Amino acid sequence: MSRADLLLRNARLTDGRLVDLGIDGGVFIRIGEDLELDAERELDARGRLTIPPFIDSHVHLDAVLTVGEPRFNRSGTLLEGIEIWGERKQSLSRDDVKHRALEAIKWEVAQGTLFIRSHVDVCDPELTALRALIELREEVRDLVELQLVAFPQDGIYATPGGPALMEEALRLGADVVGGIPHHEPTRALGERDVHLASELAKKYARPLDLHIDETDDPNSRFTEVLAWEAVEGGFGSRATASHCTAMHSYDDAYAFKLIRLLARSSINVVANPFDNTVLQGRFDTYPKRRGMARVKELLEGGVNVSLGHDSIMDPWYPLGRGDMLGAASLALHVLQMSGEEEIGEMLELVTNRAARTLGVEDGYGIEEGRPASFVVLDAPGTFDALRLDPARLWVVKDGRIVAETEPSRTTLYRGGGEESVDFSRNPEGSL
Structure with missing residues (x-):
């Protein structure tokens, strides 16, 4: 035997x-x-x-568990979140980052996530958070495969010495090149943000994963710039467009043209239902936009899509526990993907499709x-x-x-007796 x-x-x-x-x-x-x-x-x-195992395609481990520090995000907007993080990161230390990130990793692993791609703010001249997470990446290999994205939270060109900091982050060992073109001061600088990220990815042989068009502005159209870079640079599925929330506000004529380009480029799209639904549409009265990329239409158009948790108790999203199945459930509701086949597809967005986004499908x-x-x-x-x-x-x-994990047990007391309730369908149960 x-x-x-x-x-x-x-x-x-x-x-x-x-x-x-x-x-x-x-x-x-x-x-x-x-x-x-x-x-x-x-x-x-x-x-x-x-x-x-579940895969978290997009999270910010350097910022987890900082909600309320130094203050709460009262407007609930993306921009106030960035302002608060700018204040909080002044007090970052190696031990602070590692302690909080390790706690969040434990939460994710306990709920079945064994692959995580974390964006790390590299606008700090000391690169404190990145250095801490590079150490932690090695220390948690027994629990999780951790990929780190060099992420210029304040903008590559809006940050003094931003291009040099990006390059130093890659030399230190960041796994992926990030960017944030829609947060640059001008459209021209936004395009330069994408182009520089592409050049660095080629130079250091790294994948691309940019925060892109994370806004309600229908005129924010940097996703097409990244898609064309992926075509000309031959990145294919080694390039990822994260968020793409402006897609929710595009007119149909442009949106479907963009989806065809994304399919041609073979890049991935990552939607982040917890943050996207909370942060977007904040300036709307009614009706309020949902603020999610057009996931259903992207999938129908042949584009690979996966989901991220994005924030866990930080200035942008005060809640969360690192549950990727919860992210899939929320996306199902917001995207109205409740058909029989669509429900099964939601599980793919946090497993097999996410494996393609992270480039780990051969060992998964x-x-x-x-x-x-x-x-x-x-x-x-x-x-x-x-x-x-x-x-x-x-x-x-x-x-x-x-x-x-031991499953919870619920007991119902009725008519002098008791019975177990497990929330399974039981059409033959007594009334």
């Missing part, structure tokens, strides 16, 4: 198959029904949904020979995973259980 470190029985895959997963040496060695393996540890998933997924990283949800399928916000029964990274 073959040997395995771990055997997970009765795992329900997203295609409905019920299989056993045999794991040894950190990889899936066998996947099939009724496997005969001698395992050091055996678990029974009892038909619960088993998926590749429940397939023999690939790293044995996965999540078992306390739900029978994708529909109920989005409906119930289920417990993450086991989170496994490279064959090791890194988190385990």
Whole structure:
């Protein structure tokens, strides 16, 4: 009989198959029904949904858990959030950044996220946050794969010495080149922001991921500039446009022209439902814009889209706990993607599609020979995973259980007796 470190029985895959997963040496060695393996540890998933780990395509770990410091964002706007962060980052220290970021990483991992792309503000001349997170990136490899984006929060050209700081950030070890063209003082400087990011990406052989058109202004059109850079520079899926909220305000003629260009360029789009829905439309009375990129139309047009959490208790978004399934659920509602196939697609936006955004798809997924990283949800399928916000029964990274959650239990008392309520559909239940 073959040997395995771990055997997970009765795992329900997203295609409905019920299989056993045999794991040894950190990889899936066998996947099939009724496997005969001698395992050091055996678990029974009892038909619960088993998926590749969640991926957070966009978050700001340098700013997490700073809500109210030094003050609360009273207007709830993106611009006031940037002002508050400008004040808070004056007191950043290595230990401050690492302590807060590690706590948020633990939250994400406990809920099944094992890949994170974090944007890091590099407008600080000392690059304090970046240096701290580069250290942390190595220290948390047992929990999560962390990618760091050199992000010029105040604008590359709006920041004194901005281009040099971007280059220094890449020399120090930032994994991805960022940008923020819509926040530059002029449109011309915004275009230069995109072009410089592209040049640095070529020079240092790094992917691109820019905050772009994060505004309600329908005249903000830098996404097309990035898409064309991706075409001419051959970046393809190694380029990402994050936010793209102005797309919600574009007229249809321009929006669908842009979507065709995005599909041609093969770049990714990342939407961030928590922040996008809270921050955008703040200057509207009624009707209020939802402030999300046109995710449904992008997917229909052949563009890869994934989701990020963006903020976790910071000046831009005061709530959140690092739950990517929660991000998918919110996006489902805001985007009105409630059709049967669309609900299943929402799970893809925080798993397989996000793997393409981060460029990790070759080492991702429940397939023999690939790293044995996965999540078992306390739900029978994708529909109920989005409906119930289920417990993450086991989170496994490279064959090791890194988190385990006991499902909650609810008891209903009625007529002198008691019964368990698990929120599953029970059409034959007594009235």
